[in-house]
Amino acid sequence: MNILVIWRLLTVGGVNAGWRNRALYLKKRGITTDFLYTKDLGGMHMMEDVANVYVAKKKRDVHDILRKGYDAIIVVDTSQAYEWLNDVGYAGPIIVEARTPELLKLKRNLQGVETIAPRQFIVPSYYQKRLLSVLVNDQAPITVIYNGLDASFFQPSVCDDVPNKKKNYCLCRTVRWKNWRAFLRIVSLLQKERDDIECWMIGGAHSVDKQTFETEWKEKKLDPFIKWFPVVPYQQMPHIYARIRQSGGCLLATTKVESFGNTFIEAMACGVPVVAPRVSAMPEVIAHGKTGYLFREHHTRGAVRAIEAIIDDQERYEEMSEAGRARVLAQFTIERCAETYVDLLQHIVGEQT
Missing domain, CATH: 3.40.50.2000 (Glycogen Phosphorylase B;)
Structure with missing residues (x-):
């Protein structure tokens, strides 16, 4: 299975940290993840060693990427993507991740979402689910999937170079x-x-x-x-x-x-x-x-x-x-959190075929 994740900003932040961890796990489960951003704000080093990363602003370049035949596309807080997907007539399943934690900004990021008929909304917390529920009514199910991490990478370790006693x-x-x-x-x-x-x-x-x-x-x-x-x-x-x-x-x-x-x-x-x-x-x-x-x-x-x-x-x-x-x-391990994503993708893509 090949999926594409679309988000505006390639930053060193929580969204990309979560997706870095998820992409590594999905690869083990036979799912290849590509990423499409419109602006690099210093986050390339965070993602380029785990997946194909595209940074594109021109519509023509974006359209070429969207036509690569992805089995599913995930849009993260990027309202521009709804227009792009309609432009190319993408017919596969679309999942929308709603991660913006402020109501007015989230509303702006969802403008036009009804035109792509998402199969599922994904949010990273129950707080975010309550926020999203105010805006989308019953357009699609809302599923909470916490961000996960690699607990073998982030673990307690001894450090010998603490600079002072402060x-x-x-x-x-x-x-x-x-x-x-x-x-x-x-x-x-x-x-x-x-x-x-x-x-x-x-x-x-x-x-x-x-x-x-x-x-x-x-x-x-x-x-x-x-x-x-x-x-x-x-x-x-x-x-x-x-x-x-x-x-x-x-x-x-x-x-x-x-x-x-x-x-x-x-x-x-x-x-x-x-x-x-x-x-x-x-x-x-x-x-x-x-x-x-x-x-x-x-x-x-x-x-x-x-x-x-x-x-x-x-x-x-x-x-x-x-x-x-x-x-x-x-x-919050990646195994626990990303496996829920795997099940969801397999179900949605399986229904499509």
Whole structure:
């Protein structure tokens, strides 16, 4: 079976991380996955070693790709694709993945979806299913399939190059909806009260907020407390998590909204507790008090307390580390999550033939 996944942005983010893992598993099950993007924002290194990756903007080039005879096509939050599929008269089954976690943006991404008559909607969480249900009524069934990861790749490991005795935690991206200003507020409060924490910022090299973030960070005189790594290859992330765990640190998220949250399961799989706001899909992924803590949105002091509760109690840290790994193995392995996708594809393509 050959399938094509269409998405606008080739980024180093959760959507592509999820599909990278899924494509590797699908290949083992005899399903070849190709990817079509309209813009590369630095994510090519993440995908090119697992699948054929096309980046095309011109309609003619897109149409040529769509005519390659795919058994099924999956459209991820890309309304342009509905027009393309109609242009070429694609007659195979179409699945729509709805991953945008904000209602107005999701509505925009679904404009015209009725013209392609999707066989199935896929969402990565029950939060996202509730959101999508507001917009699509009974056009097609909505199935929840969590993102999965390779738990043999993301696993606890010993790290010998922790730079100092300070604790470490990281926030993933400097984009507006990841709420980096909340991150800076939390760091500001932490640095006033203690000197044993070093904050690592991961990603953001292609963010439109890059310069603004850097300016505000320096204006607040937080240079001694923050290390920023604008680009970290996906393949190196287990090593980053190992360094955080070895230091006794945690992963901090200040995001305003998530339809799932790949970095959370990556961290937990590596034995790193997670601190995040209690919003959107976060409570589905993070078990409050067991694999990390959920704080009230916009509550800076609550986030600081959660971080301190983790890093100041070694016994609790070890318990959360083990519980996080166990939760991923029970719910978020690629074998468990992608097999559901395999069953769905085989059923839909089988019906078509």
